[in-house]
Amino acid sequence: MPPPRTRGTALRQRLAELRGPDVAAKALDARALAALAANPGCERRAILDGAGVDKATLADALGSPSAFGQSQFALTRGNAFEAKVKADGGAELLRLVHERLDPRAAPPVGAALPDLSAIGPEGRTARTALALREATGATGTWTLLDHPMIALDVAGSPAFLEPDAVVVHPDGSWTVVEIKSFPMLDGSADPAKVGAAARQAAVYVLALEAVAARLDPAPRVRHRVLLVCPKDFSNLPTASAVDVRKQRAVTSRQLARLTRIEDIADALPEGTCFSPELPAEQLTAAVEAVPAAYAPECLAACELAFHCRQRSRAAGAVTSLGRSVRAELGGLTTVEDVLAAARGESGDPRDPAVAALRRAARLRTEALGTMCH
Amino acid sequence: MSLITTLARLEAVTTGRAQPTATVRHRHLSERPLVLVPLTTAGEAGAPLGALVGTDREAPRLLVVAQPRDRELRFAFLAELADVVLPYLDSYADVVEAAERSETDPETGKRVKVEVELCADAPQLIVPSRAGVDFVRLLGRSMRFRRTAEQDPETPYPAPARVPLLGRWLTHFGERSRVPGSSLLTAMTEVLGRHWATGQSSLEDQHLGAQLAWIAPPPGETGAQAALRAELARDAAGQLRCPPAGPATDPAFDNKLLAPAIERYDRARTALAAAEDGLQADDRLGALTAAEQEIRELVRSRTLPTWNKVWEGLDLLRALPEGAHVEERWTRDRWSFTGHRDRVVAGEPPQPRRDDAVTAANKLATREREQARLEAQEALDDPLVMAGRRLAGEAFAGEVVDVVMAYSESKRPSPRPLVTVRTDDRPHLGERAKVFRSLGGKPQAAEFVGRDGEEEDGLLVLRIVDKMGRGKEPEVGSVPEKGDRLCFTLFEHEQRGGAKLPDPEDTPWTHGGPPGEQAPEVPDSVTQEDVL
Numbered sequence: 001m002p003p004p005r006t007r008g009t010a011l012r013q014r015l016a017e018l019r020g021p022d023v024a025a026k027a028l029d030a031r032a033l034a035a036l037a038a039n040p041g042c043e044r045r046a047i048l049d050g051a052g053v054d055k056a057t058l059a060d061a062l063g064s065p066s067a068f069g070q071s072q073f074a075l076t077r078g079n080a081f082e083a084k085v086k087a088d089g090g091a092e093l094l095r096l097v098h099e100r101l102d103p104r105a106a107p108p109v110g111a112a113l114p115d116l117s118a119i120g121p122e123g124r125t126a127r128t129a130l131a132l133r134e135a136t137g138a139t140g141t142w143t144l145l146d147h148p149m150i151a152l153d154v155a156g157s158p159a160f161l162e163p164d165a166v167v168v169h170p171d172g173s174w175t176v177v178e179i180k181s182f183p184m185l186d187g188s189a190d191p192a193k194v195g196a197a198a199r200q201a202a203v204y205v206l207a208l209e210a211v212a213a214r215l216d217p218a219p220r221v222r223h224r225v226l227l228v229c230p231k232d233f234s235n236l237p238t239a240s241a242v243d244v245r246k247q248r249a250v251t252s253r254q255l256a257r258l259t260r261i262e263d264i265a266d267a268l269p270e271g272t273c274f275s276p277e278l279p280a281e282q283l284t285a286a287v288e289a290v291p292a293a294y295a296p297e298c299l300a301a302c303e304l305a306f307h308c309r310q311r312s313r314a315a316g317a318v319t320s321l322g323r324s325v326r327a328e329l330g331g332l333t334t335v336e337d338v339l340a341a342a343r344g345e346s347g348d349p350r351d352p353a354v355a356a357l358r359r360a361a362r363l364r365t366e367a368l369g370t371m372c373h
Numbered sequence: 374m375s376l377i378t379t380l381a382r383l384e385a386v387t388t389g390r391a392q393p394t395a396t397v398r399h400r401h402l403s404e405r406p407l408v409l410v411p412l413t414t415a416g417e418a419g420a421p422l423g424a425l426v427g428t429d430r431e432a433p434r435l436l437v438v439a440q441p442r443d444r445e446l447r448f449a450f451l452a453e454l455a456d457v458v459l460p461y462l463d464s465y466a467d468v469v470e471a472a473e474r475s476e477t478d479p480e481t482g483k484r485v486k487v488e489v490e491l492c493a494d495a496p497q498l499i500v501p502s503r504a505g506v507d508f509v510r511l512l513g514r515s516m517r518f519r520r521t522a523e524q525d526p527e528t529p530y531p532a533p534a535r536v537p538l539l540g541r542w543l544t545h546f547g548e549r550s551r552v553p554g555s556s557l558l559t560a561m562t563e564v565l566g567r568h569w570a571t572g573q574s575s576l577e578d579q580h581l582g583a584q585l586a587w588i589a590p591p592p593g594e595t596g597a598q599a600a601l602r603a604e605l606a607r608d609a610a611g612q613l614r615c616p617p618a619g620p621a622t623d624p625a626f627d628n629k630l631l632a633p634a635i636e637r638y639d640r641a642r643t644a645l646a647a648a649e650d651g652l653q654a655d656d657r658l659g660a661l662t663a664a665e666q667e668i669r670e671l672v673r674s675r676t677l678p679t680w681n682k683v684w685e686g687l688d689l690l691r692a693l694p695e696g697a698h699v700e701e702r703w704t705r706d707r708w709s710f711t712g713h714r715d716r717v718v719a720g721e722p723p724q725p726r727r728d729d730a731v732t733a734a735n736k737l738a739t740r741e742r743e744q745a746r747l748e749a750q751e752a753l754d755d756p757l758v759m760a761g762r763r764l765a766g767e768a769f770a771g772e773v774v775d776v777v778m779a780y781s782e783s784k785r786p787s788p789r790p791l792v793t794v795r796t797d798d799r800p801h802l803g804e805r806a807k808v809f810r811s812l813g814g815k816p817q818a819a820e821f822v823g824r825d826g827e828e829e830d831g832l833l834v835l836r837i838v839d840k841m842g843r844g845k846e847p848e849v850g851s852v853p854e855k856g857d858r859l860c861f862t863l864f865e866h867e868q869r870g871g872a873k874l875p876d877p878e879d880t881p882w883t884h885g886g887p888p889g890e891q892a893p894e895v896p897d898s899v900t901q902e903d904v905l
Contacts, residue, residue, distance in 0.1 A: 069624035075414030
């Protein structure tokens with residue numbers, strides 16, 4: 001007898017249908033999860049990510065390939081720096097954690113470095129959970145978990161996450177360590193990059209909290225993470241404690257809202273599928289069935305951005321010129337509507353947005369007229 | 374963004390061509406700017422890959438680091454860059470004119486005029502985009518604390534002579550570029566963005582190729598089509614036809630072209646080092662030169678399109694007439710340049726990593742003041758900018774419909790004529806609000822007395838209060854006449870300096886106290902390995 005279809009399995013079934021037959025789900029990584037917080041209003045992104053659709057492949061199939069890629073120089077440099085930070089059993093890394101986050105604890109000498117290798121993500125997750133439990137029990141010692149694996153439940157299916165390192169303090173609390181290869185110049189780094197790192201670390205903190213909740217007594221997951229970067233122009237590591245409470249709260253709220261992908265899925269027409277095997281028109285129609293909230297910021301964060309931009313421009317949406325443009329135009333959302341209102345061909349003159357537009361148009365014409373004389 | 378600029382952007386969308394947002398040029402352009410198109414290595418801080426630099430559009434100098442992670446090659450690159458930039462700066466440092474500056478006399482404490490030198494003109498550095506400005510700052514920071522063998526024979530990796538000096542200059546240029554309205558170091562996309570509204574977002578305008586495509590689309594194409602091509606079109610080998618303006622390179626270029634070329638270069642270098650006799654070494658030197666040449670060509674191919682675009686941008690901007698106040702702001706840039714020249718000549722140490730409290734407060738105050746100055750001057754120079762201020766209720770234009778002579782009630786009555794102006798604008802005028810108009814380049818102040826009739830009539834009564842001379846009768850031409858078209862602003866035309874800050878040695882304890890004797894800045898810690 002088949003098991004009764006619960007709410008969870010029904011959704012999973014539905015999402016698999018959306019992905020298309022024989023298409024494996026693309027696992028969500030911390031970066032993708034963190035990016036959800038960037039444009040929470042976009043249903044298109046929510047459903048595609050929730051269903052595990054590979055957006056890069058989808059963008060290719062739609063004829064608007066994404067322009068993301070990583071230079072191998074950056075990759076090499078990043079790996080070399082991480083190896084340097086973790087050399088000698090992570091001595092330098094632990095020294096930094098001790099100095100920046102827990103200076104009153106005993107210095108990290110002879111820290112434990114449990115072996116976390118196992119088969120498959122599930123195996124590695126279990127191994128990590130075990131190592132965390134043991135390390136937490138062993139009070140008075142430091143433990144460094146190099147590339148642990150933790151699972152986070154995202155809309156009913158697990159996402160496997162791999163932080164650079166997690167450190168267990170002598171008091172049994174846990175710290176997330178993020179190693180990045182952008183420089184910390186005179187003690188400060190590019191705020192945009194630090195923000196991205198903090199959002200990513202917040203996802204790890206959330207996942208670790210889920211692991212901690214299963215222990216008794218539940219250990220504390222520190223909300224100050226350690227960001228390790230190269231110092232100035234060298235490859236010597238330096239570190240800074242970053243408070244991720246805000247990012248943690250935002251991401252947690254976003255993940256909770258992800259359950260709403262069920263509602264989005266329900267609203268889709270029967271037979272909607274995002275398989276890259278389908279012809280472009282059919283795919284375009286499927287993608288079009290979910291509303292997107294395109295803004296130019298998407299170009300830096302989403303693989304589908306060029307497709308959405310093209311559609312947004314074709315529809316004459318003013319937000320394709322930037323979110324701020326929209327703010328002063330009231331209820332007018334398309335280029336044609338705004339210009340017609342400005343020319344006085346449409347719109348209610350009592351509407352303050354329309355009145356302001358007409359005055360702006362008049363003043364602009366007047367000023368440009370003086371130029372011609 | 375004001376509604377007027379938004380309208381211009383929307384018009385650009387429908388017409389397929391960028392629309393003007395200025396009727397004059399609001400930034401100074403040198404007759405002989407130094408254009409710099411730098412490239413950097415992905416993932417590395419301060420590891421340049423190469424640059425095109427020079428003052429001659431037809432003959433840029435190509436500088437390349439064949440292996441960006443090699444310290445020696447990097448130093449050679451910076452030394453070459455110094456060879457180009459420093460003589461250019463010197464050519465402006467030597468031509469001076471006499472000027473006056475008021476200084477506080479250390480003995481009497483009074484403000485006195487001092488005769489000083491002011492450079493007759495200043496150099497101008499132009500980079501393609503905002504990221505290029507940041508890179509100039511970064512280069513400056515990476516160089517200014519380096520020690521040469523002459524300064525410190527013990528230093529582990531001595532920098533070539535003049536490299537620290539170039540670092541100090543680039544730092545100064547980077548710092549100056551944060552002052553609104555300054556033009557010593559200019560990003561082309563920013564200046565173009567100031568003068569044209571394209572049919573794309575300001576985020577997309579940071580791509581110089583796409584921005585120019587909107588401003589001057591090729592014949593038969595709309596700006597949107599041309600911009601899209603500039604942004605995304607790739608050749609058969611998967612390389613962008615219009616390479617990004619940098620300093621970051623396209624990952625596809627790094628992975629498919631540059632990385633294999635650098636690998637070949639590394640191999641050729643190892644082979645040369647292992648050569649056993651002269652003949653073999655000659656052969657292998659040939660191979661090394663060929664490998665290096667290949668990288669040079671790659672860097673040239675990625676920088677030359679941007680180089681040309683920067684000059685196209687300059688052509689477009691030069692076609693605009695210069696705004697009336699641009700010259701005055703450029704004089705401030707000349708003061709800034711002269712000041713740094715004097716500090717270098719006086720043997721002062723490089724700019725510190727962190728400013729002391731007084732210096733930092735002074736810098737912030739300067740930026741705020743210059744921002745206000747820039748906003749006021751741009752509006753006065755340009756009716757289109759003024760239109761934005763009028764829309765915002767910060768200025769109004771109208772016709773004088775009535776002038777009534779009146780006098781102040783003092784022992785020596787002065788003229789205080791009442792002027793009625795009819796305007797369609799809607800200024801936010803409070804009771805007795807001050808307004809200003811430009812009279813022969815000087816601001817004349819008036820006071821808002823009240824409205825004549827209903828608000829819809831748009832009749833404003835103003836009392837002129839100054840610039841009418843000392844006599845009982847106002848000087849000829851100093852009082853508006855019936856029928857005059859005038860524009861009054863609610864903002865002041867000239868900026869006053871803020872409250873004077875104490876000298877650094879008198880910094881109050883609330884701000885960390887006096888900084889004390891400045892300890893010389895230590896050089897940066899360096900990577901021990903020869904190759905990063």
